[in-house]
Amino acid sequence: MKHRKMIHEGPDAASGRTQSLEPRISRISTDGKGRSRLSSVKSVQYVVNSPRPEKIASPQKQMIGLYCEGHKELYLHSFVSLRLLRGYFVFSALVLASLIIGCDEPKASKTTTAPAAAGKVEHAGVAIGRVTFVGTRPRLPALAVSADAHCAGRHPDGVPDESVVISDDGSLANVFVYLKDAPASDGAGREPALIDQVNCQYMPHAVAMQVNQPLRVKSSDPIFHNVHVQSIENPAMNLAEVQPGEQTVKFAKPEMMRVRCDVHPWMKAIFGVFDNPWFAVTGADGKFRIDNIPPGTYTLTAWHERFGEKTQTVRIDADGKVTQDFVYAP
Numbered sequence: 076m077k078h079r080k081m082i083h084e085g086p087d088a089a090s091g092r093t094q095s096l097e098p099r100i101s102r103i104s105t106d107g108k109g110r111s112r113l114s115s116v117k118s119v120q121y122v123v124n125s126p127r128p129e130k131i132a133s134p135q136k137q138m139i140g141l142y143c144e145g146h147k148e149l150y151l152h153s154f155v156s157l158r159l160l161r162g163y164f165v166f167s168a169l170v171l172a173s174l175i176i177g178c179d180e181p182k183a184s185k186t187t188t189a190p191a192a193a194g195k196v197e198h199a200g201v202a203i204g205r206v207t208f209v210g211t212r213p214r215l216p217a218l219a220v221s222a223d224a225h226c227a228g229r230h231p232d233g234v235p236d237e238s239v240v241i242s243d244d245g246s247l248a249n250v251f252v253y254l255k256d257a258p259a260s261d262g263a264g265r266e267p268a269l270i271d272q273v274n275c276q277y278m279p280h281a282v283a284m285q286v287n288q289p290l291r292v293k294s295s296d297p298i299f300h301n302v303h304v305q306s307i308e309n310p311a312m313n314l315a316e317v318q319p320g321e322q323t324v325k326f327a328k329p330e331m332m333r334v335r336c337d338v339h340p341w342m343k344a345i346f347g348v349f350d351n352p353w354f355a356v357t358g359a360d361g362k363f364r365i366d367n368i369p370p371g372t373y374t375l376t377a378w379h380e381r382f383g384e385k386t387q388t389v390r391i392d393a394d395g396k397v398t399q400d401f402v403y404a405p
Contacts, residue, residue, distance in 0.1 A: 195367070200391035202365045204399045206252070206357050206377055207245040211405050213381075215239055218341035225298050226275035226339060234341055237280040238381050246361030247379065247403060249281040251331070251347040253354035254365070255374040255386065260351055262288030267323065269293070270334075270344060272300045272316060277334065277344035281356045281380075285349055286327055293321030304346065305333045313337075331378065345380050370395070377401040 217233030220226040240248040262285025271278045272294040284290055294300050294316040304312040308328040316322075326332075329350040336342035347354070355363040370393045377385045382403045389397050 196369050198370060198393035199367045200370060200393070200395040200397065202254075202353075202363075202368060202375060202389060202391065202397045202399060204252070204363055204375075204401065205361045206247045206250045206363070206379075206401045206403070207361055208241050208247045208382075208403045209245060212241055213239050213405075220275060220339070220341055223275065223298070223339060225296075229274045234276055237276075238343070240280075240359070242359055242361065246357075246359065247382075248357055248359050248361065249279075249345070249379070250357040250361075250363075250401070251281065251283055251345075251354065251376075251378045252357065252363040252365070252401075253283075253347075253349050253376055253378075254351060254368070255376045257351040257353050257373055258369070260285075262286055262352065263325075265289075265352070267291045270302070270346075272296050272302075272336075272342070275300075275339055275342065277336075277342055279344075279356075281345045281347065283347045283349065283354050283356050284326070285352050285354075286329060287325050289323050289325055290346075291321055291323055292316065294318045299338060300336050300342070301338055303335050303337050305335070306330060307332075309348070331380075333380075347378070375399055379403065 215236040215238070218236055219233050220230050237249065242248070265285060265288045267289035268282055268284040269291045270282050270293075273296065275296065275298075282290070292302050292314055295318060297318055300316040302312075302314040302316060304314075306312065306326075308330040309326045309332070312324065314322055314324070326346070326348045329348050330346075332346040332348070334344040334346055347356070353365050353368055355365050357363050368391045370391050372388065372390045375387050375389045385401050385403070387399050387401070389399055391397055
């Protein structure tokens, strides 16, 4: 398919500030006959390089779009931002579209067990425990969703702020627990992790994966979403999500990354990428379990997006089990 030049008009670049523009339509004709009937839709990425990538920490930004196979026309709804990085400009486009299909209901959070490590470990041990919060709890109001009629219809009272989820008994959910100094390995051969967009929320809120482990990014909602990954160690990523269909991505470096939807600002999530397979995320009961750990001494680490990091040295004996709890407080 041939692509004609796309011109995005923006504000004066001299200010050097990030600025957002209102969405508008960009049109690319592929056959010169003005035909617009769609045969099938696929996602496509366009990579925009800066003039001097060696001078910029993040040399590439991605424009995620939709194109029609064959010889049809391409219609893109796009947000455009203009960024100045050390005197050089990087343009990024976030493509918007909408296809109407039904959506699923969210599932309740449960105790999370770490995925099995690649290969069987002889005389492996297990680490289990629970993460709790004691003291005065943060008061986080529900997040308003009235700006979108579809979302408001499913959440008339707003959605909870999942950055802090504490049960009545003090159990703390969405805490990453992992071995910080375990032997590093590659997760390319593992089963994919998953993040879905259901009823205008990311499901689950906290997603753990190993470096190079596939991550399925999908949407079960009939409206447009996007997955904007705010990374430092890994390349910047902003994925348009339209049902049906999904995309698969990977992250090559360990990092904790915040995720947001630019269309629906209350939608937020956390990605945890680890350089070994020994990790877990606490569920609503605050519990975690990490299996198949080689015998040895490790730094067991708990990390929460608001309350920070806690560590504890643990020794895993051959065929042994270690119980280690973590307690957060104001």
